Amino acid sequence: MSRLEKRFADIKREGRSALVTFITAGDPGYATSLEILKGLPAAGADVIELGMPFTDPMADGVAIQLATLRALNAGQTLAKTLQMVREFREGDSTTPIVLMGYYNPIHRFGVEQFVAQAHEAGVDGLIIVDLPPEHDAELATPAQAAGIDFIRLTTPTTDDVRLPTVLERSSGFVYYVSVAGVTGAGSATSEHVKGAIERLRRHTNLPISVGFGIRTPEQAAAIARLADGVVVGSALVDQIANAPSTQEAVNGVLSLCSALAEGVRHARVS
Numbered sequence: 001m002s003r004l005e006k007r008f009a010d011i012k013r014e015g016r017s018a019l020v021t022f023i024t025a026g027d028p029g030y031a032t033s034l035e036i037l038k039g040l041p042a043a044g045a046d047v048i049e050l051g052m053p054f055t056d057p058m059a060d061g062v063a064i065q066l067a068t069l070r071a072l073n074a075g076q077t078l079a080k081t082l083q084m085v086r087e088f089r090e091g092d093s094t095t096p097i098v099l100m101g102y103y104n105p106i107h108r109f110g111v112e113q114f115v116a117q118a119h120e121a122g123v124d125g126l127i128i129v130d131l132p133p134e135h136d137a138e139l140a141t142p143a144q145a146a147g148i149d150f151i152r153l154t155t156p157t158t159d160d161v162r163l164p165t166v167l168e169r170s171s172g173f174v175y176y177v178s179v180a181g182v183t184g185a186g187s188a189t190s191e192h193v194k195g196a197i198e199r200l201r202r203h204t205n206l207p208i209s210v211g212f213g214i215r216t217p218e219q220a221a222a223i224a225r226l227a228d229g230v231v232v233g234s235a236l237v238d239q240i241a242n243a244p245s246t247q248e249a250v251n252g253v254l255s256l257c258s259a260l261a262e263g264v265r266h267a268r269v270s
Contacts, residue, residue: 002124002149002172003094003095003096003124004098004124004125004146004173004191004223005049005094005172006150006268007047007094007096008047008173008207008228008229011046011125012207012228012229015266015268016223016224016264016265016267016268017223017225017227017229017230017259017261017267017268018046018047018070018207018209018228018230018264019044019045019046019047019220019230019232019261019264019265020045020046020047020049020050020211020229020230020231020232021040021047021048021049021050021231021232021233021236021257022048022050022051022064022100022168022211022231022232022233022236022237023036023040023048023050023051023067023106023233023237023240023253024050024051024053024064024067024068024086025037025048025050025052025069025071025076025080025081026049026052026053026070026072026073026075026084026239027053027067027068027071027074027083027237027240028050028070028072028074028240028246028249029074030074030075030076030080030084030247031052031114031246032240032246032249032250033071033076033084034087034088036085036240036249036250036253037050037084037088038087038088038091038092039079039250039253039254040095040253040257041092041095042254042255042259043254043257043261043263044257044258044261044262044264045095045257045261046095046096046229047095047096047098047209048059048086048095048096048097048098048150048234049069049098049099049100049127049231050081050084050085050098050100050109051064051068051099051100051101051233052078052098052099052100052101052102052105052106053067053068053072053076053081053101053254054068054101054102054104054105054181055068055072055073056067056102056104056246057101057102058102058129059129059130061234063233063238064233064234065235065238066237066241067237067240067241070240070241071242072119072173072189073181076173078106078109078114079109080123081099082117082123083120083121085092085097085099085118085121085122085123086121086122086212088122089121089122090119093122096124096128097122097123097124097125098123098124098125098126098149098151098172098183099123099125099126099127100126100128100129101117101127101128101129102126102128102129102130103128103130103138103139104267105188106128107138108201109143111138111142112138115139115146115148116146116205116246117142118146119146119147120149120154123148124148124149125139125148125149125150125151125171125172126139126143126148126149126150126151127151127153127175128150129153129213130132133152133165133166133168133169136169138261140169140241141169141265144169147232149171149173150169150170150171150172150223151170151171151172151173151174151175152166152167152170152174152175153175153176154166154174154175154177154200155176155177156166156177156192156196160199160203163199163200164203165204166188167204167206168187170204170205170206171206173206173207173208173209173229174200174206174207174209175198175202175209175211175231176193176197176200176208176209176210176211176227177239178193178196178210178211178213178214178223179194180213184243189218190222190223190225190226193210193223193226193227194219194226196218197210197225197226197227205227206227207229207231207233208227208228209227209228209230210226210227210229210230210231211230211232211233212231214230214231214232214235215232215234215235215261216235216262217259217262217263218261220232220260220262220263220267221263221264221266221267222267222268224263224264225267225268225270230260230264232260234255236253236256236257239252239253239255239256240252240253242252244262
């Protein structure tokens with residue numbers, strides 16, 4: 001059983017939803033980013049998505065675009081992102097880490113080399129937003145062969161004809177993008193999310209995590225009553241952008257993570 005499978009299975013037995021947090025690797029600098037990454041599990045993060053900075057993050061809104069620029073300007077590279085995972089694993093062997101980003105940096109790094117180093121570093125899953133299932137042979141197949149889950153995005157516009165193709169070789173969990181737009185844009189109603197999850201469950205037995213537009217503990221709790229996982233990214237990244245110092249950036253992210261975790265963990269008993 002992979003770390004992702006075990007984590008979602010354990011959380012299901014606890015009768016709650018998972019908190020899935022996103023930060024951009026290297027934002028606002030390597031040391032601060034690593035400190036945040038190491039602090040997230042104790043603050044309540046069940047699964048961590050670590051963004052791989054790329055110059056053209058087409059699926060992301062302003063908050064994550066700016067986080068990517070801060071990271072790149074601070075010298076973050078894909079090799080350094082893998083090193084961050086290695087350093088995280090020195091103290092945490094149980095929290096799943098999912099790398100999220102775009103195919104171009106991986107293609108330039110070399111797929112074979114990337115998959116081997118990601119596996120060795122302790123990466124559990126990949127979310128590559130611009131690589132559709134028709135191109136599974138590029139990365140999904142070698143990644144899964146190495147024991148790394150390949151997590152697909154589904155959206156409000158992914159219809160019942162397209163869903164089987166998208167989900168056929170998905171693993172780890174399914175990421176439902178709850179709004180048609182970029183990260184941080186708007187938020188879906190509980191009624192919409194409920195209907196979307198019911199439709200997805202007719203096509204897959206994988207855990208379903210819902211993201212895009214979730215910013216507060218109250219919003220996280222509302223989604224946690226419906227989904228297997230709640231994904232929060234832009235709100236956490238904004239804590240870094242708005243912090244007057246690196247230590248306050250760390251404190252802000254971890255404090256918000258704790259509040260979100262509290263909302264998620266008590267959603268089904270409140």
